[in-house]
Amino acid sequence: SQQGEEDPQALSIQEGENATMNCSYKTSINNLQWYRQNSGRGLVHLILIRSNEREKHSGRLRVTLDTSKKSSSLLITASRAADTASYFCATDLYNFNKFYFGSGTKLNVKP
Amino acid sequence: DTGVSQNPRHKITKRGQNVTFRCDPISEHNRLYWYRQTLGQGPEFLTYFQNEAQLEKSRLLSDRFSAERPKGSFSTLEIQRTEQGDSAMYLCASSLPGPSPEQYFGPGTRLTVT
Numbered sequence: 001s002q003q004g005e006e007d008p009q010a011l012s013i014q015e016g017e018n019a020t021m022n023c024s025y026k027t028s029i030n031n032l033q034w035y036r037q038n039s040g041r042g043l044v045h046l047i048l049i050r051s052n053e054r055e056k057h058s059g060r061l062r063v064t065l066d067t068s069k070k071s072s073s074l075l076i077t078a079s080r081a082a083d084t085a086s087y088f089c090a091t092d093l094y095n096f097n098k099f100y101f102g103s104g105t106k107l108n109v110k111p
Numbered sequence: 112d113t114g115v116s117q118n119p120r121h122k123i124t125k126r127g128q129n130v131t132f133r134c135d136p137i138s139e140h141n142r143l144y145w146y147r148q149t150l151g152q153g154p155e156f157l158t159y160f161q162n163e164a165q166l167e168k169s170r171l172l173s174d175r176f177s178a179e180r181p182k183g184s185f186s187t188l189e190i191q192r193t194e195q196g197d198s199a200m201y202l203c204a205s206s207l208p209g210p211s212p213e214q215y216f217g218p219g220t221r222l223t224v225t
Contacts, residue, residue, distance in 0.1 A: 030210055030211045031210070031211045033211070033213070033214075035216075041218065042115075042202065042216040042217055042218045042219060043154070043202070043204075043214075043216040044216070045213045045214065045215070048211070048213060088153045088154075090153075092211045097142070097159060097161075097166070097167065097210075097211070098144075098156045098159060098167050098169075099144075099156060099211075099214070100156065101146075101153030101154045101155070101156075102153050103151065103152050103153050104152075104153050
């Protein structure tokens with residue numbers, strides 16, 4: 001089974017609102033990454049947070065990591081229609097170099 | 112374009128036929144990964160290479176699947192005796208070395224087995 005699971009599976013918001021999606025995982029990790037996939041296109045890396053970090057920002061993105069709860073959240077502020085995509089978290093097992101992706105959160109930002 | 116490229120982009124084949132996909136990674140990346148993605152799911156790890164060495168292979172990968180990366184440059188993924196359940200998007204990614212690096216994904220090859 002997949003290591004990471006996102007919640008919610010789908011999210012629909014109005015442009016300008018904030019979007020929050022969560023990822024839970026099962027075992028200890030080295031780091032956690034978030035990726036975006038537009039319909040019919042490849043995945044694009046958004047942000048990486050290491051296991052010793054608690055929060056990280058990149059532009060309109062804010063990621064938190066709680067290793068005690070084995071969970072992470074991705075916040076997109078002031079959403080735009082162009083943010084419409086599926087968002088996946090990817091985790092690795094400590095000392096391994098293979099990545100486990102969740103099933104994703106499908107975000108729809110309505111203009 | 113200096114990104115990861117994959118060919119072909121689409122492949123339709125009949126059940127029982129063999130297919131081969133190619134991935135050209137970013138030139139300075141020595142790591143290369145193959146994933147499979149079905150509709151509504153995230154990418155599922157298949158295998159990864161560091162240079163020409165195949166270092167990890169998913170237990171989910173049957174012996175009908177084989178991947179190579181001769182000379183540590185491009186990689187091929189072959190599926191023998193295709194089955195309808197092999198229909199999926201096959202994604203390739205590459206990265207620099209190091210712990211849990213950022214992966215750069217190609218556009219994928221969509222396989223349809225009829």
